[in-house]
Amino acid sequence: MGTDMNTKIVVDNIRKGFKSGKAQLPVVGGVGLTVADGEFVAIVGPSGCGKSTLMKIIAGFERPDEGEVRIDGAARHGPSPKGIVISQHGSVFPWLTVQQNLMFGLNGDGHGDKAALADHYAEMVGLKGFENSYPHELSGGMLKRVELARAFVVKPEILYMDEPFSALDALMNLRMRTELLRILAEERHTVLLITHDVEEALYMADRVLVLSPRPTRIQATFEVPHPHPRKLSRPEFQEMKERILRELGVGE
Numbered sequence: 001m002g003t004d005m006n007t008k009i010v011v012d013n014i015r016k017g018f019k020s021g022k023a024q025l026p027v028v029g030g031v032g033l034t035v036a037d038g039e040f041v042a043i044v045g046p047s048g049c050g051k052s053t054l055m056k057i058i059a060g061f062e063r064p065d066e067g068e069v070r071i072d073g074a075a076r077h078g079p080s081p082k083g084i085v086i087s088q089h090g091s092v093f094p095w096l097t098v099q100q101n102l103m104f105g106l107n108g109d110g111h112g113d114k115a116a117l118a119d120h121y122a123e124m125v126g127l128k129g130f131e132n133s134y135p136h137e138l139s140g141g142m143l144k145r146v147e148l149a150r151a152f153v154v155k156p157e158i159l160y161m162d163e164p165f166s167a168l169d170a171l172m173n174l175r176m177r178t179e180l181l182r183i184l185a186e187e188r189h190t191v192l193l194i195t196h197d198v199e200e201a202l203y204m205a206d207r208v209l210v211l212s213p214r215p216t217r218i219q220a221t222f223e224v225p226h227p228h229p230r231k232l233s234r235p236e237f238q239e240m241k242e243r244i245l246r247e248l249g250v251g252e
């Protein structure tokens with residue numbers, strides 16, 4: 001990675017453990033990482049290695065035992081409105097309509113402006129006509145779209161995504177990947193994505209980090225400089241996928 005790029009996130013030698021009875025469970029074992037502004041970094045790693053913990057630390061929801069995270073050069077001491085977390089659990093309010101959900105995170109401005117902005121993002125994720133629907137009236141895939149729109153409407157500088165599409169069926173999962181890339185092409189954001197799906201990582205990311213088992217460290221890094229849209233059936237992607245799987249100990 002070039003040093004002349006604008007740096008957005010610096011993760012400086014993070015360590016983190018949790019108390020487990022009398023013992024200490026080491027979870028993050030020294031992770032250092034620099035993410036450029038507008039870069040899309042995917043993180044894969046074995047189950048339970050500490051991916052979510054690492055992301056929570058970077059997003060400011062957990063404190064590291066050692067090391068620090070800097071966003072735009074400033075040390076992070078908690079969550080910031082510059083970053084939005086999208087997880088598999090979802091955070092849509094069931095008692096609000098799609099439009100109201102999208103307006104929720106917006107402050108300032110008049111009601112009319114907020115509603116117009118909400119409708120713009122609803123349309124962007126393909127929910128035009130459903131602005132006044134309630135979450136229980138939507139399918140799982142549509143709910144995910146609300147979730148995405150909710151993240152984008154506040155124009156976050158950083159999107160933290162922890163297995164955002166894993167609860168969706170395979171087809172909807174593919175559609176949401178394309179959707180996300182389309183939105184990112186319109187509005188560039190810095191993205192950190194945790195996924196268990198190596199193809200999902202290779203389809204979207206500029207860089208894929210493979211984490212080691214707990215206490216986790218960065219075991220390998222793969223640059224993916226290929227333009228979008230990517231055809232994963234191409235040999236270079238299949239080869240990279242095999243190398244990543246081998247790092248994860250599941251390749252032959």
Ligand SMILES: Nc1ncnc2c1ncn2[C@@H]1O[C@H](COP(=O)(O)OP(=O)(O)OP(=O)(O)O)[C@@H](O)[C@H]1O
Nearest residue numbers: 018019027045046047048049050051052053054214
């Ligand atoms: N708040 C906590 N208190 C105690 N232990 C925790 C806490 N959060 C995570 N852990 C432990 O840290 C380890 C890593 O958890 P984490 O959720 O970060 O892993 P992960 O790689 O995201 O897992 P998965 O791939 O299964 O989602 C696990 O052993 C978990 O039990």
